[in-house]
Amino acid sequence: QVQLVESGGGVVQPGRSLRLSCAASGFTFSTYGMHWVRQAPGKGLEWVAVISYDGSDKYYADSVKGRFTISRDNSKRTLYLQMNSLRAEDTAVYYCAKDLPVRPEIDYWGQGTLVTVSS
Amino acid sequence: QSALTQPASVSGSPGQSITISCTGTSSDVGGYNYVSWYQQDPGKAPKLMIYEVSNRPSGVPDRFSGSKSGNTASLTISGLQAEDEADYYCSSYTSSNTRVFGGGTKLTVL
Numbered sequence: 001q002v003q004l005v006e007s008g009g010g011v012v013q014p015g016r017s018l019r020l021s022c023a024a025s026g027f028t029f030s031t032y033g034m035h036w037v038r039q040a041p042g043k044g045l046e047w048v049a050v051i052s053y054d055g056s057d058k059y060y061a062d063s064v065k066g067r068f069t070i071s072r073d074n075s076k077r078t079l080y081l082q083m084n085s086l087r088a089e090d091t092a093v094y095y096c097a098k099d100l101p102v103r104p105e106i107d108y109w110g111q112g113t114l115v116t117v118s119s
Numbered sequence: 120q121s122a123l124t125q126p127a128s129v130s131g132s133p134g135q136s137i138t139i140s141c142t143g144t145s146s147d148v149g150g151y152n153y154v155s156w157y158q159q160d161p162g163k164a165p166k167l168m169i170y171e172v173s174n175r176p177s178g179v180p181d182r183f184s185g186s187k188s189g190n191t192a193s194l195t196i197s198g199l200q201a202e203d204e205a206d207y208y209c210s211s212y213t214s215s216n217t218r219v220f221g222g223g224t225k226l227t228v229l
Contacts, residue, residue, distance in 0.1 A: 035218070044122070044223040045157075045165065045208050050216075059216045062120050100170060104212045105155045107176065109164040 002026040002108040004096045009113030012086055022079040022096030022110055030054070030074040033099040035106055036081045038092035038115075048094070049081065064090075086117045123148065123209055123221035130227040136197040139224045141209030142190060147219055149190035153212035156185060156194045158205045159223075165208065169194060196226075204228045 008020040020036070036048040049060045049070040058070050069082040079096055093112040100107045124142040131137040141148065141156075148154055154172045157165035167176055169185035172192060182203075184195045192211075196203055209221040 037220075044206075045159075045210075045220040046122075047210070047218040047220055050218065057216070061217065095164060103153060103171065104216075104218070105153050105167075105170045106157075106210070106218075107167045107170070109166075111164050 002098065004098065004108060004110030006094065006096050006110045006113035009094065009115045011116045011118060013119050014087060014117055016086055017082070017084045018086060018115060020081040020083070020094055020096075020113060020115070022081075024077045024079065024096075024098070027098070029072075029077040032101075033104065034070075034072060034079045035097045035099070036068075036070060036079075037095045037097055037106070037109075038090075039095070039112070040089075040092040043092075046092070050099075051079070083115070086115075088117050091115060091117045120213075120215075120217060120219060123211060123219055125207075125209060125221035125224045127222070128225045128227065130229055131196075131199045132229045133199050133201060135199050136195060137199060137226065138196075139194045139207055139209075139226070141192040141194070141211075141221045143192075143211055143219070144190055146214040147211040148187065148192050148209075150214060151212045152187070154185070154187060154192040155210045156183075157208045157210065158203075159208065160205050168207075199228055201228050 095112045096110040097106040156169040159165045173185040
């Protein structure tokens with residue numbers, strides 16, 4: 001079965017950096033687009049970024065463009081999110097998610113990792 | 120990248136039907152048949168309920184159905200059950216190759 005396990009969350013000061021990881025199993029990781037989606041405490045879902053199956057295409061939400069970088073290592077079946085210049089408003093649970101087969105829609109989600117940006 | 124518009128809350132009694140709307144623009148909902156709906160229980164990850172406007176993944180009850188007209192998509196739940204109480208989010212592919220979510224709708228089963 002599909003499993004997506006996020007790690008790397010924690011408490012970080014404003015302006016600092018953090019890297020999230022997402023370990024994938026149960027499907028052919030190298031053939032699926034992958035996403036990061038976040039949810040601030042008590043708020044709705046916010047799409048963050050997507051990367052194509054081979055890493056050649058990446059797209060970002062305006063709110064993180066220039067600060068966050070999505071990447072993947074297909075040999076390790078792992079998705080990453082490098083977050084720089086963190087702000088208080090980046091505080092959220094960050095979910096890793098995969099696309100449906102040949103459709104630009106998310107089907108499976110990980111359980112999320114909490115990032116808290118606070119001094 | 121404005122969020123899709125959903126009602127903040129809807130409610131219904133067991134056995135009734137409810138519909139949640141999701142309004143976007145011609146650059147997202149109206150331009151593509153890649154509209155999805157997700158159910159989220161408190162403290163849990165979202166679960167896919169509908170994809171490509173009206174398709175149900177395996178295991179999702181046929182009480183859940185989706186449709187679209189112009190820039191507005193809709194999720195209908197018929198024969199409401201207590202277990203359907205949750206937050207529901209719509210999502211769409213966009214002309215910028217990004218994705219956008221709705222603000223979410225809290226469904227209360229009375």
